[in-house]
Amino acid sequence: MSPTRSSSKSTTRIPARVVFVGAGPGDPGLLTVKAGELLAAADAVVIDQVAREAVVARWCAEGVDVVDAGHGDHGERLTQASRAKLVVRAAKAHPSGLVVRLMDGDPAVFNGLAEEAQACVKAGIAVEVVPGVSSVTAVPSYAGIPLTSAASTGLHVLAAGGKLGDLAAVVDPAVTVVVLGQPDKAAATLEALVAAGRDASTPVAVTERGTSTEQRTTVTTLAEAGTVMSDGRFPVLAVVGSTVTMRETLSWFETKPLFGWQVLVPRTKEQSGSMTARLEHHGATASVVPTISVEPPRTPQQLERAVKGMVTGRYEWVGFTSVNAVRAIREKFDEFGLDARSFAGLKVAAVGGVTAQALRDWGINPDLVPEGEQSAKGLLEEWPPYDQDLDPINRIFLPRADIATETLVAGLQENGWEVDDVTAYRTVRATPPPAPVRDAIKSGAFDAVLFTSSSTVRNLVGIAGKPHPTTVVACIGPATAKTAEEHGLRVDVLAPEPTAEVLVDALADHGRSLALVAQEAGEDVLRPSQRRPGARRRAT
Numbered sequence: 001m002s003p004t005r006s007s008s009k010s011t012t013r014i015p016a017r018v019v020f021v022g023a024g025p026g027d028p029g030l031l032t033v034k035a036g037e038l039l040a041a042a043d044a045v046v047i048d049q050v051a052r053e054a055v056v057a058r059w060c061a062e063g064v065d066v067v068d069a070g071h072g073d074h075g076e077r078l079t080q081a082s083r084a085k086l087v088v089r090a091a092k093a094h095p096s097g098l099v100v101r102l103m104d105g106d107p108a109v110f111n112g113l114a115e116e117a118q119a120c121v122k123a124g125i126a127v128e129v130v131p132g133v134s135s136v137t138a139v140p141s142y143a144g145i146p147l148t149s150a151a152s153t154g155l156h157v158l159a160a161g162g163k164l165g166d167l168a169a170v171v172d173p174a175v176t177v178v179v180l181g182q183p184d185k186a187a188a189t190l191e192a193l194v195a196a197g198r199d200a201s202t203p204v205a206v207t208e209r210g211t212s213t214e215q216r217t218t219v220t221t222l223a224e225a226g227t228v229m230s231d232g233r234f235p236v237l238a239v240v241g242s243t244v245t246m247r248e249t250l251s252w253f254e255t256k257p258l259f260g261w262q263v264l265v266p267r268t269k270e271q272s273g274s275m276t277a278r279l280e281h282h283g284a285t286a287s288v289v290p291t292i293s294v295e296p297p298r299t300p301q302q303l304e305r306a307v308k309g310m311v312t313g314r315y316e317w318v319g320f321t322s323v324n325a326v327r328a329i330r331e332k333f334d335e336f337g338l339d340a341r342s343f344a345g346l347k348v349a350a351v352g353g354v355t356a357q358a359l360r361d362w363g364i365n366p367d368l369v370p371e372g373e374q375s376a377k378g379l380l381e382e383w384p385p386y387d388q389d390l391d392p393i394n395r396i397f398l399p400r401a402d403i404a405t406e407t408l409v410a411g412l413q414e415n416g417w418e419v420d421d422v423t424a425y426r427t428v429r430a431t432p433p434p435a436p437v438r439d440a441i442k443s444g445a446f447d448a449v450l451f452t453s454s455s456t457v458r459n460l461v462g463i464a465g466k467p468h469p470t471t472v473v474a475c476i477g478p479a480t481a482k483t484a485e486e487h488g489l490r491v492d493v494l495a496p497e498p499t500a501e502v503l504v505d506a507l508a509d510h511g512r513s514l515a516l517v518a519q520e521a522g523e524d525v526l527r528p529s530q531r532r533p534g535a536r537r538r539a540t
Helices: 003-010 033-041 053-059 080-093 113-122 135-142 183-196 222-230 242-250 273-281 301-312 323-336 353-361 376-382 407-414 435-443 454-464 478-486 500-520 535-539
Strands: 017-022 044-047 065-068 098-103 127-130 154-159 175-181 203-208 216-221 236-240 262-265 285-288 292-295 317-320 347-350 395-401 418-429 448-451 472-475
Touching (some): 017 033, 017 080, 017 113, 044 080, 080 098, 080 113, 113 127, 135 203, 175 183, 183 222, 183 236, 203 222, 203 242, 216 222, 216 242, 236 242, 273 500, 292 454, 301 323, 317 323, 317 353, 323 395, 376 407, 395 407, 407 418, 418 454, 448 500, 454 478
Parallel strands (some): 017 098, 017 127, 044 065, 044 098, 262 285, 262 448, 317 395, 448 472
Antiparallel strands (some): 203 216, 203 236, 292 418
């Protein structure tokens, strides 16, 4: 082979492989396992008309190229031909890579799969398709509406804005009709059903933002459905037929105890994962506002000596008083090429359930976790005193924050232990959140706030101000509740156990009780944010 031919071959640019992936109807939990794997490996992601930034942030690698195929530079909706060109362009911009074309719902249903895939094939680009959960079935399910029943045995799906043709099949009362698309075009389709002869009194359920925590379903009749549909927010879907009446007893999603609640979580993004997932389980949306920034110690030498002492047998115990302490030691272990096996022979204590779980995630099962109060005081009460006959070593390593109290250290020393109290990390108050978030906190736009420590109370008030009196305040334990009260806050919820998941569940129980009280009084069930002055009018 000549040098010229070799050089030519080495510079050949092979376009990226394009995989058309169904993103599901909105609930991130409905994304398929295959879709998650492809998003994690993608060099570029081309998103659809529905905003999928949260999906990209959750699944994709940092620095992935995100291309918006839903709207142009001026906010206008792109044509299908324009979207196809964007996909081809993205594939050519990432030679030999992977481009995920993330499509709303299932790619095979009304999303232009055929045109975009054919454009790729014509350009010599390899394509694959990964089906997704379709809005046609998912949204009615989340609205509590079966698509068929003993009385309605047929199903017909209409794409809004398409050619309707012969509508004889859809005027039959035994046929359930699903209409989806842009609100204005969908409204025209519903009006065409009446003109074709479908009974104007047929029940219709119009659902917007289906399967998301912003879902809203309105039940009306076919005569009025066009107006309701045109006022809806994209994406919107309508179910026409007798099965709509089953929603009265089968609605399960919009009746969740925290459905539609906006909950403030003053924690870092890394610490809030379990709480966010639990809030979504109960129907709420979490807004994470970091109140502290965790940074390494200014002089790491003392911490490095202590970590080496763990390996060389200097300590009998290692005590962790926070998740951040676990993370700091784990990072040092990684830096030194160590792993959890280096804890062999050491006894490990954790201040509470959250810290204990962080250790278990690392493969370490703590020997001591307080059964009573999960705090430094509670840990001290259950920590055994030094016994020279039972304990071969009398020294404890406590990796802690730079602002930690001395209660634990003093108590351990009184019980005969020598303590290496080492700064493992520094906590710095985070920068204030953006002005709209601060205004939302102080004006009562949040329905609840979850406090997981006294520091989160102090720092949130310090950087953003006090939550509005209508905001439900939930605290993880008595110490945190006391701090909240000292700052003038009314504590509505106290977790029976000091864990993040139990705290969220306690808030959900409070939401149920509020709804029950309203129902018994014959009142509308309103979120706390809707009870502030003027909010009821805006919500309506």
